[in-house]
Amino acid sequence: MNIILIGPPGAGKGTQAQKLVATRGMVQLSTGDMLRAAKTSGTEIGNRVAEVMDKGELVTDEIVIGLIEEKLEQGSAGGFIFDGFPRTLAQADALGALLDRNGTGLHAVIELVVDDAALVGRIVKRADEARAAGQPVRRDDTPEVFNDRLRAYYKQTAPLLGYYHAKGQLRQVDGMASMDAVEAQIASILGS
Ligand code: B4P
Numbered sequence: 001m002n003i004i005l006i007g008p009p010g011a012g013k014g015t016q017a018q019k020l021v022a023t024r025g026m027v028q029l030s031t032g033d034m035l036r037a038a039k040t041s042g043t044e045i046g047n048r049v050a051e052v053m054d055k056g057e058l059v060t061d062e063i064v065i066g067l068i069e070e071k072l073e074q075g076s077a078g079g080f081i082f083d084g085f086p087r088t089l090a091q092a093d094a095l096g097a098l099l100d101r102n103g104t105g106l107h108a109v110i111e112l113v114v115d116d117a118a119l120v121g122r123i124v125k126r127a128d129e130a131r132a133a134g135q136p137v138r139r140d141d142t143p144e145v146f147n148d149r150l151r152a153y154y155k156q157t158a159p160l161l162g163y164y165h166a167k168g169q170l171r172q173v174d175g176m177a178s179m180d181a182v183e184a185q186i187a188s189i190l191g192s
């Protein structure tokens with residue numbers, strides 16, 4: 001089973017993807033994590049990626065689709081969780097073509113619905129907790145960059161909700177609930 005987790009920055013896509021990995025043996029494909037790894041590689045592409053991410057903008061479709069294609073070729077018996085991908089219509093079309101090619105298809109697209117005010121609160125909290133623990137703080141976890149990430153979401157990613165709704169694949173969960181309650185809502189969509 002392949003699923004997409006979609007929602008604004010800080011909606012909890014990564015949080016829920018990790019729970020699905022633990023309970024269902026699925027493979028998490030987080031483009032955010034892949035791009036953060038590329039950022040630290042010191043390569044030319046890594047430096048370009050860092051500049052874009054630190055401004056809260058989206059990395060080019062070409063780079064992101066290339067990363068996903070490589071991972072899909074490795075296969076996953078339990079299926080894939082697409083966490084933060086696709087984020088543009090071009091990415092959604094590319095994913096559809098890749099899944100058609102490998103014959104596994106898409107089971108569901110799950111939208112985590114969260115208020116904007118709650119999102120910024122989560123991001124600020126994550127940055128404060130990292131600082132207190134002496135851990136690195138994500139450079140895009142500031143209220144200023146967060147606003148740009150949110151703008152990019154509404155402009156480039158929110159149109160995907162209509163795209164998947166028209167295909168009958170979109171399911172919504174209340175992302176304002178506790179992490180365990182969100183997990184339970186997703187489990188009821190996916191079944192046992
Ligand atoms: P991502 O890494 O995808 O980051 P995100 O949208 O901020 O996070 P997510 O929704 O996963 O939130 P999380 O679970 O961490 O993207 C970062 C950047 O990478 C983008 O801005 C872009 O530049 C680039 N990028 C990534 N994918 C791309 C693509 N496909 N195309 C182009 N560019 C791309 O949760 C956030 C916080 O909330 C955590 O602290 C968590 O503990 C807390 N939380 C989670 N669930 C909660 C709940 N139910 N209640 C209370 N708190 C909760």
